[in-house]
Amino acid sequence: MQSLVSSTQTAVIKGNKLVELLIEDNIHKKTKSNIYRGIVKNIKPGIEAAFVDIGFEKMAYLPIKSSDNIKNGMEVLVQINKEGVGTKAPKLTQEISLSGRYLVLIPSNDRITISNKILEEKERFRLKKIVKSFNKEKLGIIIRTEAVNCDIDKLKEDFDLLIKRHQEILKQFKLGIGPKLLYRELDLDTKYIKDNINEDIDKIVINDKTKYDEIKSILSNINKDYIQKLVLEENKDVFDLYKVSKEIEKALSKKVWLKSGGYLIIEKTEALTVIDVNTGKFTGSLSREETMYKTNLEACEEIARQLKIRDIGGIIIVDFIDLHKKKYKENLIKKLEEALKSDKRKSEVLGITRLGLVEIARRREKDSIDS
Known part of the structure; x- marks a missing residue:
């Protein structure tokens, strides 16, 4: 660092x-997860949105429902859950969440949920039981992956710290008037x-x-x-x-080599990112179809790595080397999905289009690294 x-x-x-x-x-x-006192400036029922002044040059966007009791001029406690990207305004939520090392506190609901990455049922049951024992007010809590094997003291300490932080935010919200940053992540x-x-x-x-x-x-x-x-x-x-520095230069170039001698070409447009897979210098002793299949499988790991490194979000189109065997195509999609699992950002492989292109959607949270 x-x-x-x-x-x-x-x-x-x-x-x-x-x-x-x-x-x-x-x-x-960065502003994601920051909490503000905002002033509602403009309500647009047609698009179910309110535009809120949180002290930025640009109004922030708050999705609302017709049942929400929100009026112009009203003070609201809001949190940024999506950074403003390009011309898009920051997106707000009124469901405040505060993240600790082991727990996430969501005071506005009463559900205790647990990370999907904690697979062992016995451990899931143990953690939920511990959290219920000290969560007397039945506040919303997410038990994070890092909580595995934690004892009650560590979890309770994390919980108390989050409660204290939330109380301080509520206190600051009531002090003074106008837009104000109440908590910086x-x-x-x-x-x-x-x-x-x-x-x-x-x-x-x-x-x-x-x-x-x-x-x-x-x-x-x-x-x-x-x-x-x-x-x-x-x-x-x-x-x-x-x-x-050399690793970064190599990783962020338009052409990315694979160990086998194949390579990727990565090109970004405003609407999407296109990744082209090529066999390049890879010939080996395998048949042509086997060579293409092996290059594609190797490309899956590198594509997942590149999306993380470059922080590419939105729609990604991958032009893999064309395969004829149905089994190879199915294995390729499984391999890509497996490679993307290590990414904490939500990604979804949407399947193969009629033109044989693979479409991926990756949640966009901020501008990518190259910008």
């Missing part, structure tokens, strides 16, 4: 390979570390002392042993030091 004048850049490396790249503008910080890099730190992470390298101290404080609250993973390389270009 390195701080530059205009941005903070974080690279996640696994086996000397770039798997994720986070870039946050230090001038225009952690920086992208800090939140990533807080949410993903575990025994498998070997090292966290930072080149900024202020950020180092901030991360150190967060890690001390999670597990003091994790502080040993922190390395400060003050004022150094850690991306060059750890050969990350």
Whole structure:
């Protein structure tokens, strides 16, 4: 992780390979999950929307139903659940959610849900039972994947912290008038570390002392042993030091080579992203159909990686090398779906079009890395 004048850049490396790249503008910080006191300025019943002043240049967009008691001039407690992208306004919600390391608090509902990634029924039952024991007011809670094997003390501590944060937000909402930022979510890099730190992470390298101290404080609250993973390389270009810059350059070029000698061509338009798969130098000793099939399978892993690294959202069209065997086509879709499962952002493979193109929809949350 390195701080530059205009941005903070974080690279996640696994086996000397770039798997994720986070870039946050230090001038225009991310706003997703921030909570505001907003003023309703314009209600549009026809499109079931209200436009709300939260202190931005552009009005934010709040979906509403006819049953919602919302009027012009009204103060509302809102949270950004989708950043403004390009000409689109930020999208708001009145269902406030506050995320801790193990739990997410949603005070406006009363459901206890649990991460789909926690598969063991015994553990799911244990966690729900613990959370119910201290959730006396029956508030909405999501039990996160990180909660696996947590004891009651850790979960209760996380819950109490979220309750305290919510109470402070409500208090701030009542103080003063006009649009106001009530709660700012952690920086992208800090939140990533807080949410993903575990025994498998070997090292966290930072080149900024202020950020180092901030991360150190967060890690001390999670597990003091994790502080040993922190390395400060003050004022150094850690991306060059750890050969990350070359990886980024390679990963973000229009042409991306596959190990086999095949390659991808990635092109973005305003409406969608097109990925073309080619056999390139890959000939091998296999038949032509087998060669094309093997290249396509290898491309699936790289496509999933590229969508994460570049933070590409919206509609993605993949032009795989044409296959004739039905079994190969079915396996290809399964492989692509499997590769996309490691992505925390919701992605869906929509199937093969009549022209043989594969369509993917990936939730768009902010501008992609190249912008």
